[in-house]
Amino acid sequence: MxxxxxxxxxxxxxxxxxxxxxxxxxxxxxxxxxxxxxxxxxxxxxxxxxxxxxxxxxxxxxxxxxxxxxxxxxxxxxxxxxxxxxxxxxxxxxxxxxxxxxxxxxxxxxxxxxxxxxxxxxxxxxxxxxxxxxxxxxxxxxxxxxxxxxxxxxxxxxxxxxxxVPHGGEMAFLAPLPISKIPMLGESTCKKLYEYGIEKIGDLQKVELRFLQTVFGKAGLFIWEKARGIDHSEIVPHSDRKSISSEHTFHNDVADRRTLETILVSMTEELSYKLRKEDKLASCLAVKVRYSNFETHTLQQKIPLTAAEHILIPGIKNLLKKAWNGHRPVRLIGVRLSNLATGRYQINLFEDNEERIRLYQAMDSINFKFGDKTVCRAAGMEIGTRNFNPFLKG
The missing domain is CATH 3.30.70.270 (Reverse transcriptase/Diguanylate cyclase domain)
Known part of the structure; x- marks a missing residue:
């Protein structure tokens, strides 16, 4: 076989x-x-x-x-x-x-x-x-x-x-290509390789693994393997069944829209951060509202694949408007992001501006480094406005 x-x-x-x-x-x-x-x-x-x-x-x-x-x-x-x-x-x-x-x-x-x-x-x-x-x-x-x-x-x-590219032909196929064509090889890594006169992948194939490990540490092996077309990573199957969700039960029933929105925004931020951390994107949003008599309403909406809260939050707020009649006190509120697919947060095409892209990258790198939810938006502030005002929670 x-x-x-x-x-x-x-x-x-x-x-x-x-x-x-x-x-x-x-x-x-x-x-x-x-x-x-x-x-x-x-x-x-x-x-x-x-x-x-x-x-x-x-x-x-x-x-x-x-x-x-x-x-x-x-x-x-x-x-x-x-x-x-x-x-x-x-x-x-x-x-x-x-x-x-x-x-x-x-x-x-x-x-x-x-x-x-x-x-x-x-x-x-x-x-x-x-x-x-x-x-x-x-x-x-x-x-x-x-x-x-x-x-x-x-x-x-x-x-x-x-x-x-036939089996056994990987190195020959890669050799004439510039090193910048290797996926995930950053600009600074390429610059460093250029300093050593390494411009084509063929040049990189001739370099000893030990040299790359000396210059790049742990990343040396990654670079050496990529130049040879070695990559054992598996295909992670696409599945429509996966979802992530979060719920909050109030001690006393709440009928204040601002409070409900603030809780929803906070939950949505955490969920979308989790998505980005796991390289996942969601294409369905849902809000769950439960009243004191345990009557429960759930509303969902299809959206384009995303992990960006500036798309998810307005969608969630909109669903809350439809799911909750605006008067009855709420016992429990929840958010679910589902129909997940594997993929990185792509620059969102139409609303994004340079500041927002940089903000996501900065927020995620701080949160990855120091633990979940170190940085978030000022709670209760009107999200979806142009200006973000992230602040550090001490």
């Missing part, structure tokens, strides 16, 4: 732009930016035509427009992208037993063991054709023996292509 792994990385090419082009074919062939407003926003996604000008995602929109003044800026519609992502997920779900969704437009699938019956590359090619036929969206994939090499193969196959 073969123990060779067959891992496929699938990526929908400039996904948001492709979805918009389906609705408006006039955008085809033009430099398109999707994201926030020109003054404070960031680019969430851009077309290949825009990339030629040096534009990339997470770049401030105003900077992008300096590079390409004739670019078309679109604010984007969350619902469209969620719907397109759901269609693609459904096609994969029906065809493939083991897959992992890592963001709205990215998947890993594991075809290990299928080679006894079918050609895994053919399965992946057929799947790609089906997705393109059924959704009208361009898509690329890379196939290799590990997640890292498969992802790098996809990047080489783009736009709208596919690439197989």
């Amino acid at each position: 073969s123990n060779k792994r067959y891992i496929v990385h699938i990526d929908l090419d400039s996904f948001f732009v492709s979805v918009e082009r389906k609705f408006n074919p006039e955008l085809i062939g033009k430099p398109v930016l999707i994201g926030g407003s020109a003054d404070r926003g960031v680019v969430a996604s851009c077309s290949y035509e825009a990339r030629k000008y040096g534009i990339h995602s997470a770049m401030p929109t105003r900077q992008a427009l300096k590079l390409c003044p004739h670019a078309i800026v679109i604010h984007g519609t969350h619902g469209r992208y969620s719907e397109a992502s759901r269609e693609v997920t459904e096609i994969i779900d029906n065809a493939i037993p083991l897959y992992q969704k890592t963001s709205v437009d990215e998947f890993y699938i594991d075809l290990t063991g299928m080679d006894r019956f079918y050609d895994p590359y053919q399965i992946a090619s057929d799947l790609r054709q089906k997705i393109m036929r059924d959704t009208g969206l361009p898509i690329s994939f890379g196939m290799a023996s590990s997640k890292t090499v498969a992802k790098m193969a996809t990047n080489q196959a783009k736009p709208n292509g596919q690439l197989l």
